[in-house]
Amino acid sequence: MNIIDNKIDTILVIDDEKDIRTAIKDYLELRGYRVITAKDAIEATKLLDREVFSLIISDICLQGMSGLDLLHLIKEKEIDIPLILMTGYGDMEKVMDAFKNGAYDFITKPFDMNEMFISVKNAVDKQRLKWENIQYRLHLEEMVKKRTTQLKIAYKNLEDMFLGTVRIVINTLEASDRYTKGHSERVRQYSIKLAKKLGLTSQEIRNLEIGSILHDIGKIGIDKTILHKNGPLNNDEYAIIKTHPSVGKHILEPIEFDEKIINIIYQHHERYDGQGYPSGLKRDDIFFLARLVTVVDAFDAMMSTRPYRNQLLAEKAIIEIDKNLGTQFDPEIGKNFIKLFNTDHSTMDILKHYNKDGKF
Ligand SMILES: [Fe+2]
Structure with a gap:
């Protein structure tokens, strides 16, 4: 009572x-x-x-x-x-x-x-x-809890709406190029699988999900004739392609995203040995989730037919990742991705996007 x-x-x-x-x-x-x-x-x-x-x-x-x-x-x-x-x-x-x-x-x-x-x-x-004071305090605590939940839901809905819009933009960007079609979505899926294997928190996984969908958003600002060029890129063209992480960061800055998400986008082409771009960051100086996306991004890129080099089969892509552990890729993250690919049956989904030759 x-x-x-x-x-x-x-x-x-x-x-x-x-x-x-x-x-x-x-x-x-x-x-x-x-x-x-x-x-x-x-x-x-x-x-x-x-x-x-x-x-x-x-x-x-x-x-x-x-x-x-x-x-x-x-x-x-x-x-x-x-x-x-x-x-x-x-x-x-x-x-x-x-x-x-x-x-x-x-x-x-x-x-x-x-x-x-x-x-x-x-x-x-x-x-x-x-x-009455006790009752008021309890009611207040309940109200704060309720409002916080409502705010969280509203924020997540907004975020989902934003992501939905971004997905449309990314899909449009990728759809115009048969070689990159579905790339960001696949990077998102594999990144989440890898993150779960690594035992990351739900908040880290959420950041990763957003960051991986958006990682190539900067390509919106790249000349389409360079982006979709048939044949190898010359040095100038490659230099332009390399601006896409900075362009992506610049596009998203007004939205006041979590800095961790921006770091994924800005650093996903850094290399573990410091030979990457745009900043030449090394090892742990590269944000962990960015290092994770680098591995998955490279895997999907190797699996996808590109106009300027031959298709690699999944196994060859894995061998390539293994060869570059400690140079291009974070060795621990890379090893875990290889393990995930080789042992976890659910990751065979990874191949569902490709036929048995590794092609779409
Ligand atoms: Fe990229």
Whole structure:
């Protein structure tokens, strides 16, 4: 039951004298409270197990378990209910002990009902405020959690929409060239397989997914006659092709992508030995996911028929990767890709894009 939804506060009154119990009950019920009474602490503990009370008013001297014992029990069970003790004259030592143990207040018998009411009202109001604060905090936490999830979904939807658009652009770019058709999509698929084999986190895999789809986006800015040229490229043309990682970075900079994604695009033609482009970065200076895409990108490029060199079969492509471990490719990533290709049956999907000769 939601405590706050219950508009009437319930008070537990414990006293071994029936007249006192009844008098307090009648008085407080007239003032809008619900009152349940108990003749001793044993009966009271049973009631505490099944009801939610806003306040306990208990005589300090009870048969069996005393009011102080009850206070200790409440503390022990971490029951958060204020307790007002009714004491007789000469119980001051007990009162001090009660305060030390967390009693809310005490009233001395015989007491004036109006004075008792002030103490009762203060305790109940304070308790209600406490519950409302807890409820508000819980509600707030729930709201923050809900809004965060909604924002994450909205962001992912936006990202997916953006990626969808980019895919169309990339597909259009690649479709105009039968030699590169589907390249970025295949690089995406193999990269994810390799990333999973390497045990990367879901966030790294997400970055990799975006980066691998986009890795050649800079080719949009390259002259199509060079991009689709039949025959080998001359030095000038090759120099222009080599600008595509920088062009890609430049295109995506206004979108404020995660820097890791930009690094994949900008560094996917760097070589492990520092002989790559555009920056000639070496080894670990090249971003890990970029090194991963380099391997997969090279594999797919070797598997694809290009106008300026012969088709290589998958096995030959793998041999080529093996030969270039430590020079062109990160040896660990390269070895894992070869292992993935050779041992994991699911990676035979890799070949589904090609016929048995390794051709599309
Ligand atoms: Fe590229």
